[in-house]
Amino acid sequence: MTQRAIRWSRPALRIALGLLLAAAMPLWAHGVGADDALVVGSGHGARPALFAYLGAKHMLTGLDHGLFLLGMVALLRRWRDVAGYATLFALGHSASLLAGVLAHWQVNEHAVDAIIGLSVVYKGADNLGAFRSLLGWRPPPRSAVLLFGLAHGLGLATKLQALTLSADGLLANLLAFNAGVEAGQLLALGLIVLVLALLRALFNRRRAAPASATGTSRAAPQPAGRTTPPATGDLASRWLNLGLVTAGLVLALGQFSAWALQR
């Protein structure tokens, strides 16, 4: 059971994908950051539903977290590995979220967001095997995910503290926010794994076609430390991870320049 590979029958894949997209759409359609601060500021006491919603929304609408999750599972082929990495990431960001809010850590928002951007760069480069082939040393991936999980949690703590939080019911609201973050992460992960599985299925079919003029069979260097050989979609995987490196750098550079220019 735990060793089961991620495989979906095609109709099931389509139905599930449609349902997930439909469920996630309203969350994306509402771009109401400023209003959230208002809603939070307009009351006090324990409001678990509101804070759980805000946590889930932050996870689903925040591009940086989503990109990191995408990089984290891009090369994983087994549910067990997805669950393992997701747990490590959740442990990391829960720890620093709780500690950061309860201890009132005031961290520069741009600095934290820049580090979160760099975590996306790291994951993309790691998936490309860049650390081993260029530096001769690969950071242990599980520790790195835990460490960057801490950075993401610090970002969450900064965002949450930017809302005016009343001390009344703080712990309950914080725990609810954290639960919402985990729920949002699960939803995002489900969506990402589904889309990846769909893409793999697509590339599999293309590869099965006799005249391989698609170029997908070009051999890419094997990402270091991977136990299973690359089955399909090497080129797609390379583009995906180069895209992650680029997007992560844009996030990090934007934050660095905002930091530097607004001082």
Next chain:
Amino acid sequence: MHNDTTTSARRLLAQLAAAAALAALITLAVVWPAELQRDPTGFGRFSGLLAQSVPLAAAPLYGGSYRSQTIDIPLRFGQDLEFKLALRKGATLVYRWQVIGPHPAPDAQAEQLDIEPGAPGPDRVYVDFHGESLPPAAPLLQSYRKQDAALRAQGALVAPFDGVHGWYWLNDSQQPVLLRLQIAGFYEPVVIAPPPPTAAAAR
């Protein structure tokens, strides 16, 4: 074999460098004009990103009617009053209110309040400047500014949501007071409840 890995490592390095260059280009061409009002490449001006990110937010246009009013509000000792205006989300209200009278004002305060020395002077009030949504919208209550022993305030409000926005004044001083409120903006007056005329005559 060795040759192969060197070639692929070199190719990977080139691809990463290209990714970094692309990221730098996107940052300068798109992120800077849209987020930081800087446009080193000119792409912000060309695409309209720069124009969208600055003036539209700074110089909004409003429908509805422009209004301005000056209202004098007497408050007996212990009396309170709620004065509200209906504003659409994003509409701007400019205001100034001050306590005038009825007691003889010390010279320093008279100067601060821009009134004749010896004219009826100020006493202080508690004020809560706030807004709330109206049914059927979800109930929202937001306090913008609360102050004890206030004499005056002036400023602007950009309504954060559809609803009624305004002031709650409580005269917790030992004397009757007279407030003068000046407002201008894009609002609909909703609640004007001046106290009975006996309040002003009570002195």
